[in-house]
Amino acid sequence: MAGSRTTLGAALAAVAFTTALVVAADTPTVPNATVNFDRQIRPLLSDRCFRCHGPDSAKRKAKLRLDTKDGAMAALKDGWAIVKPFDPGKSELIRRIFNESDDERMPPPESHLSLSPAERELLRRWVTEGAEYRPHWSFIPVGEIPLPATSHGSLSTNPIDAFVRERLDAEGIAPAPEASPEALLRRLSLNLTGLPPTIAELDAFLANASPAAYEKAVDRYLASPAYGERMAVDWLDLARYADTYGYQNDFDRDVSPYRDWVIRAFNQNLPYDAFLTWQLAGDLLPAATREQRIATAFNRMHRQTNEGGSVEEEFRTEYIVDRVNTFGTAMLGLTIECARCHDHKFDPITQRDYYSLFAFFNNIDESGLYSHFTNATPTPTLMLWTPAQSARHRQLQGQIAASEARLAALERSARRPFAVWKKTARVHAPAPIAHLAFDEAAADTTPDSATGAKATLQDGPVIERESQGRTVDESKGPSDGAVGRLAGPDSALNGAMRFSGDNAVIDAGVRTFTRSDPFSIVLRLQPTEAQDRAVIVHQSRAWSDAGSRGFELTLDHGRPLFALTHFWPGNAIAVRATRDLPLHEWSRIAVTYDGSSRAAGIRLYLNGAPLATDVVRDHLYKDITYSKAAGDGFAEKAPLTLGARFRDSGFKNGLIDDLGVFDVALTPIEIADGGAGAAAGDLFEYYVARVYAPAKAEAAELQRLRREDSRLVNRVREIMVMEEMATPRPAHLLARGAYDAPRDEVPRDTPSALPPFDPELPRNRLGLARWLTGRQNPLAARVAVNRIWRMHFGRGLVASQEDFGSQGRLPSHPELLDWLAARFMDSGWDVKALQRLIVTSATFKQSSRSTPEQLAKDPENRLLSRGPTTRMSAEEIRDSALAASGLLTSTVGGPSVKPYQPAGLWEQSGTGKTYVQDHGDKLYRRSLYTFWRRTSPPPSMLTFDAMSREVCTAKREVTNTPLQALVLLNDPQFVEASRALAGRLLRTFPNNPSARNRDAFRTLIGRVPDAEEAAILARLFIEQRDLFAASPHAARSVVRIGESVPDPLLPPADYAAMTTVVSAIMNFDEFVMER
């Protein structure tokens, strides 16, 4: 640092210096070689200049952009240019960066960015050498890469080694020798299965450590079910997989079928392009299978909220944004989320590009809120039928269809008896099961004249009487309508109920209707204020807080709307009148529903005449009632309620009168305003429904079948998936990313800086997936190969796994990356083949021990001069302990489990949830099955750097903290595992401490202890045995930790001491490291 600089200046200079060093360190360059644009210049321009002179058009200063060649080479006056190749003296960029005046110098001081003297010089050299300019490497399609010819060609036929050796030769570094067979097998086993090798596997391999034996082991591990589990862990971080919704109430949701699909996909070696395609758009594949649909749950793994009072549209927007961002990070390796609010600062992704991608993901029938009062699966969903359920459902559907057909046929055969009956016809409208006349009220109740029971007046709705000269107008009164007639003539008391919008009438005595029950509601109402939405009558717990579960009659901008809903909007039927009701006038509305779960089964009438309606939703496949058994938090009967609903918009200053509820679907003639209004067919319809015995019997049978089917369907599990709406929802550019600031509508499209979207492809997610996995797409294969490489070397060829953009790290071996990507695509995106190639390379098989020379020349092993060294993941550490102990349960898949966890964590977070720990085998499942609560993830996992899974994460940081030591030493899971292994060893070698220690060492870290280690372990055992012998009570306490039963026959002091020995080895560096 220059001595004259202030502290502040020094810090700034360090900023500049650091990035340059990062760039150089990734790709060491020979000192006097030509300046390399990709490695040396573009990163500098990106980091220091693009913020004001980059892709973001809104923030671009002086209309100058340096992220394109045209921009950078733009001509100026008098023979100057921004950058004039070969002529730094006429290059404005050079003049500015060397300018000492604060007003002129670039980058300006207030940017907190600056260029070091060396970097300025580098830029000058670049211009002097001709200012080569190329697009960013990762945006150029993968080309054909020839294999390098190296002097080591004979050593290995693996192309990976050719690339790596070529580079090592250039740097003058010798590769490391092959790792010992023990180390190799352990590395391989952990790499491919996440579990350590067994002693039997070790013995077999050591007996024949030939290349053929190694390859056999590779194949065996790749074929093991544990392989898919190991591969899934990495993907689940990207997929933000968790067992709860996240956000504050953080309810549980079972999405384990998706997790299990990921495991299966890897185990079955599903081609990676299909792996991506199914997740993005499996639902859009021709004749999509259940597996392909389950895969789309990937797009629904984002957090969701049910926080009271949240704005539905705000959160729906967040979900789509999350899908887009996850697509960007997981599949494109780009940080496109920057472009949500403005053009990307560093990469050529405009805000318009962002919302063009957004448009692919916004077209599902979803809500921004999940339900607080029910356990409904947010729509759209996929029903996860068991084979038996499916068979029975199909059978019932067949029976239902047959019954409906019989009913239709009976209508025809009813003509003749109808002709006879008609001569003496009398219409007897059915009696209501509830009737509120609103003529009297006392002590906050009003009588239900149909039942003699009382309805409750909540918070003071009041009766207004005609005699008071207010608004009751009987001119359109119910003189002949069903309610008026059946309830008897209105008394002189004639009144109506006035509602405030907040108060309500609750008639709790009315039975609960299911979607299989025909029913009708008739009432008179008078709106007095124009409202966007007004609740008239419903049987439900709440609006969005219950996903609208139940039925409801509302006024939607004055138009009557009737809905039956399991979860709004995707699991519901609703119809809406095409006209609105007049204000300050009485309207008599009748609603009938036939129990069919179809929108066509709903009819609306105004003043006795049918109302024209639009179908708003027509997809109801689960029931509209609440059930504790189904997990609904609100399992009471939802009472029939008028005038208001929890957190909904009530009937403000509206009047309701003469409400009747019927447990049949009234026919038109029963509703018609006197016989005069009745159409010709109405009497016949009445006859079929009420008189003709064969039809009545068939209708009863039909209802029975529907009920049975509904009961069956209610028990079927569901999972959130993607499913397109018929009419695409328009997408708009959102100013500042805000949900309530829509601007121009944008069509579905891919970013313009990437290869164009083939017009032959469908403009939907499937087309997007095809575009992504097309040969011309420069990113998907590189990103995938890099991720898999990272799984084996602990570090990607591109170190910034999460960012292949301009600010990301450059590949350490660009040719190798591209060669692998090309080969990967050519192989049909064969993941296992790629991994086989990697793990059989000499590069992978090198010893990870470093020589002083390697440490000096390649301290971070970027050049792959030795084998990988990585700290195992949280999952690998716990799974290894369980596997070594013999406790591990090998079941694959299924609902998540709750192993040991310190008490009180969930309770303390205030979500009102209690951690109910599982028992038995569930304590010993692999860690990817551990229940993941986003607001309180398993603490021992977090301590070892696992993620909260709230958002897509491309890679975990690795840290070292004392808390990790505390977990390994004291977590009952690890203490119990130590004891289990100790017990086994004590039984196997009752009188041979050194054999026990040796086996413990081999089981846990895969090798035999050397003499010094053996001596340390021996001493450890003796010391601990002496301690425990002196304190038998303590010994018994140690071996009782955990729920598995300790061996009663083992001497407690030996048992506890051996437990301590095993625990010590589990805490040994080599247990948690892959080397």
Place this chain on the structure above:
Amino acid sequence: MSRVEKAMNCRHCAGALPVAGLSRRELLNRVGLGLGGMALAGLVRPDAAIADAAQGADRGVLNGQLHHPATAKRVIYLFMAGGPSQMETFDYKPVLNQRNGEQLPDSVRQGQRLTGMSGNQSSLPLAGSQFGFHQHGRAGTWVSDLLPHTAAIVDDLCVVRSMYTEAINHDPAITFFQTGSQIAGRPSIGAWVHYGLGSDNEDLPAFVVLITPGKVDQPLYTRLWGSGFLPAEYQGVQFRSGKDAVLYLANPDGVTREGRRLMLDRLRELQAHAAERLGDTEVDARIAQYEMSYRMQASVPGVMDVSKESDATFELYGKDSRTPGTFASNCLLARRLAEKGVKFIQLYHQGWDQHDNLPRDIERQCRETDQASAALVTDLKQRGLLDDTLVVWGGEFGRTSYSQGKLTATNYGRDHHPRCFTTWMAGGGVKPGLVHGSTDDFSYNVTDGGVHVHDFQATLLHTLGVDHERLTYLYQGRRFRLTDVHGTVVRALLA
């Protein structure tokens, strides 16, 4: 990311680097221990560089080079989760009492969005506070009668009555306050402070979290004290009352401290042998990690053990302070942690989300928090710690001046209100006896001196000697900071 990469990343704000080989700082990072510079005592192979590292505590990425002189060395943040009503605490509004029951005028609301909880109410009746207000201290600051102890020390406080935020629901709002973004994934304030400034102590984490348990209300989530995209070592460590103050701290039943020591001695021999054999400094880090865990087993219970505190101290904090886990007890612990040099001490007290039954519930909340909050300031002051400790009291938003649900003579509720609320600060270089900002007669809009969440965060960092625009972390190609691209230091609050 490897440790060295991380070190390089961190050094975006740090000092000079050698071009080749490992710097002292890199080495420190390689063997470093997270949780804030716990010293690397007990190393088996103390070669020169490691010994050098061992002598210095973690100084954070700023490496001790503050952007400007600090007025605070540490922060105690008393987070009142749920959103305390400003109108029953610090924002005296007699007009609301005069117009009790009248509708909130549209001219005041100005079309601002309401939550879905009261947004559909047909009536928005103004509700005056049912609790009296009086002026206190030399400054004559209005404080509610619910807060007599706070009123008594009001001349030590810097009361900001004009805080505002954008978020209207708890989760986004509290996440915004604690991480600078409404969306999950960013580091919390404490993590930023730890990352930037390191630690001043060798046996305890730099960032400690204390929660009053048993307050079922608006939930808290680990992300609020998480490290976001910063390495996990910067996340807050929760200290709990009961057997294991820190998760997994206690030895398993039957394992004594002596037995553990012996085991760790042998384990250290194994590790040292491996370090020799493998030539990997990661192993040295592991050794230090275990020694630190052993020391924590003593240091954490030590700092949590309040039995030696005087009766006078317990009286100061109130009788609850003798009950572990209470807010009062946590305040006392906060002072003890501050004495030990813990840099960021975050308390949470839930229960302020009073949509209904506000008069009853807020009285209880105030009873639980008033005396101890005031005692903490007093205690720090009498021990000379207030000068360099910033104490903050406040929630994630305020509450509406109209009643949610029915307004009766004795009862009302208040919905969430992001447009104005009160937070106070004390010590650490903020101006004592100051009342900053004002709101309209309805406590609905800020009329003067608005302080946005990002302004507050910028000011907090400023007291620590940190320029909020320059404490950054490169993640996904972008330099992130606590205040995103916003925030202005509120100089008027600074002494």
